[in-house]
Each structure stands twice: as C-alpha cells, then as structure tokens.
Amino acid sequence: MVGLRERKKQRTRRALIEAALRLFGEKGYEETTLAEIAAAAEVSTRTFFSYFASKEDVLFYxxxxxxxxxxxxxxxxxxxxxxxxxxxxxxxxxxxxxxxxxxxxxxxxxxxxxxxxxxxxxxxxxxxxxxxxxxxxxxxxxxxxxxxxxxxxxxxxxxxxxxxxxxxxxxxxxxxxxxxxxxxxxxxxxxxxxxxxxx
Structure with a gap:
C-alpha cells in the first residue's frame, strides 16, 4: 500500500505535469518558464527541481x-x-x-x-x-x-x-x-x- 508521503509526491508530480502541458498549449513551449509551471502547480521552483531537471524532462517523465x-x-x-x-x-x-x-x-x-x-x-x-x-x-x-x-x-x-x-x-x-x-x-x-x- 502506498503511504501518505508517497501519495503526496505523486500528486505534486502529476500537478506539475498537468500544469506544464496546459501552459505549453496556451503559451507555447519556449515561452513557458519553469517558474510559471511551478506557480501553476502551487509549488516553489525549488520543488520543481526535486521532480524534474528541466521543463523538457516534464514531457518525457x-x-x-x-x-x-x-x-x-x-x-x-x-x-x-x-x-x-x-x-x-x-x-x-x-x-x-x-x-x-x-x-x-x-x-x-x-x-x-x-x-x-x-x-x-x-x-x-x-x-x-x-x-x-x-x-x-x-x-x-x-x-x-x-x-x-x-x-x-x-x-x-x-x-x-x-x-x-x-x-x-x-x-x-x-x-x-x-x-x-x-x-x-x-x-x-x-x-x-x-x-x-x-x-
């Protein structure tokens, strides 16, 4: 059974992925910043880097x-x-x-x-x-x-x-x-x- 901490990490990861895809669709890939993705997922940019090394990595998660x-x-x-x-x-x-x-x-x-x-x-x-x-x-x-x-x-x-x-x-x-x-x-x-x- 997946613990509470792991479920929270999975939710954060999914939120970052969904936010990135939405912003890429709305603004364009090049125009979207890491900070905007993090803000849309309601986490810090530092938290983003706990899950992905770059915005490119989000698409190949x-x-x-x-x-x-x-x-x-x-x-x-x-x-x-x-x-x-x-x-x-x-x-x-x-x-x-x-x-x-x-x-x-x-x-x-x-x-x-x-x-x-x-x-x-x-x-x-x-x-x-x-x-x-x-x-x-x-x-x-x-x-x-x-x-x-x-x-x-x-x-x-x-x-x-x-x-x-x-x-x-x-x-x-x-x-x-x-x-x-x-x-x-x-x-x-x-x-x-x-x-x-x-x-």
Whole structure:
C-alpha cells in the first residue's frame, strides 16, 4: 500500500505535469518558464527541481519507466515462445489496458506527442530516446534467445516493429484523429510489420 508521503509526491508530480502541458498549449513551449509551471502547480521552483531537471524532462517523465517495463517483458519469454510470438505478445500488452504509471493512450499523452512533434528540441530528444530504446530492446530480445537470434536479426525485428507502430500513431495524431483510432492504427501497423504488405 502506498503511504501518505508517497501519495503526496505523486500528486505534486502529476500537478506539475498537468500544469506544464496546459501552459505549453496556451503559451507555447519556449515561452513557458519553469517558474510559471511551478506557480501553476502551487509549488516553489525549488520543488520543481526535486521532480524534474528541466521543463523538457516534464514531457518525457515516463520514458525510463516504459523502457524498463518493455525490457522486462522481452527478457522473459515463456517456454517454447518464439521471438515473433514474444513480440506479438509485447505489442498486444502495450496496446491493451494501461498499466500502473502508463498513460500511453490518454488524451493528455496525445497532446504531449503533438507538442513534441511541433518543437525541434523536443523532436531531437524524442529521436534520441527512440534510438536508445530500440537498441536496448534489440539487445534484450537477442539475449533472450542465445544462439538462436543474432543481434542483427533482433535489431531488424525490433526496428521494423517499433518504427511501424510509432510512425502510424504519429500519422494518426497529425491527421487530428482521436486516440482510439491511434491505437487501432498501431495494431494495423504491427500487422504490416509482422506479415508485410499484401501483394
């Protein structure tokens, strides 16, 4: 059970995230200051730095949690589970009911992605995280099948699957479609990555 102190920290963190996203939407990312985010969340700037190193970090607050969860999933295939079946299970798990600390399919997450796509510094950070996470996931997948799946094959499998899903989601959001359609687009993209385009 989460204690009172931890619940208070979670509320403060969430308040900072929500305040930042609202201000970024209203004023623009570059125009919003750390002090304004802290004031909107009713905390001090010093408290802000207890949670985030920069305003950029607010937008990527769950990145490490998500990658750690993905690494754990790909590192533990079931007995007899093939690499393709493991990747299918991973994608379905990601697209299913949100897990603790995950809001991938929320409207807030959609607004965050839209903001990242508009701001070059945020795009650069997102690309860095994408490449880093794909390398780590490919290493985990290869290590889960020693002697069966080489690093190049694991990298190709992870890159094609994650690339297809991410780009499909971003395309859907750019078109202004709702989050549920982005989830459906992700499933269709994963299917294309697994089976290829029909002739």
């Amino acid at each position: 769950d990145s490490e949690h998500q990658i750690e969860r993905a690494l754990a999933f790909l590192s533990a295939p079931a007995p007899g589970q093939t690499p393709a079946d493991l990747l299918r299970a991973f994608i379905e798990d990601t697209l299913s009911t949100p897990h603790e600390g995950q809001d991938t399919w929320s409207e807030q997450s959609a607004r965050r992605l839209e903001l990242i796509m508009r701001e070059p510094p945020l795009q650069a950070r997102a690309l860095h995280l994408l490449f880093d996470s794909q390398l780590r996931l490919a290493e985990a997948l290869s290590a889960a099948y020693p002697g069966r799946l080489g690093r190049v094959e694991a990298a190709a499998a992870v890159g094609s699957l994650i690339g297809a899903v991410k780009l499909a989601v971003m395309t859907t959001l750019i078109d202004g479609l709702p989050v549920e359609q982005a989830r459906d687009a992700a499933r269709r993209a994963a299917d294309v990555a697994f089976h290829g385009l029909p002739r």
